[in-house]
Amino acid sequence: MRNNIRLASYPPQGKxxxxxxxxxxxxxxxxxxxxxxxxxxxxxxxxxxxxxVNNNDINVAIIMDCGS
Structure with a gap:
């Protein structure tokens, strides 16, 4: 019985x-x-x-230092 399994040296195309x-x-x-x-x-x-941003239970504040 011959072993005909070969491994490709390149990735398969398509997926x-x-x-x-x-x-x-x-x-x-x-x-x-x-x-x-x-x-x-x-x-x-x-x-x-x-x-x-104020939600019912969640308050989020994003404050950046802006020199003006």
């Missing part, structure tokens, strides 16, 4: 490319969302030195 494309598109979507939120906050507020 790795699709997975990489999904990861890249996910990162691009995340960057677009973050930039959109920053632009929206910059337009609606006079400066981005202080951002406060």
């Amino acid at each position: 790795d490319l699709e997975a990489n494309m999904l990861q890249k598109s996910g990162v691009i979507c995340l960057i677009v969302i973050c930039v959109t939120l920053l632009i929206f906050m910059w337009i609606t507020r006079s400066s981005l030195c202080e951002v406060r």
Whole structure:
């Protein structure tokens, strides 16, 4: 009985490319969302030195040192 098992020296085509494309598109979507939120906050507020988010039980305050 012959042993015909061979190991490819290159990655298989197709599935790795699709997975990489999904990861890249996910990162691009995340960057677009973050930039959109920053632009929206910059337009609606006079400066981005202080951002406060109040939820029912959670209060988050982001305060940056802005020299003016």
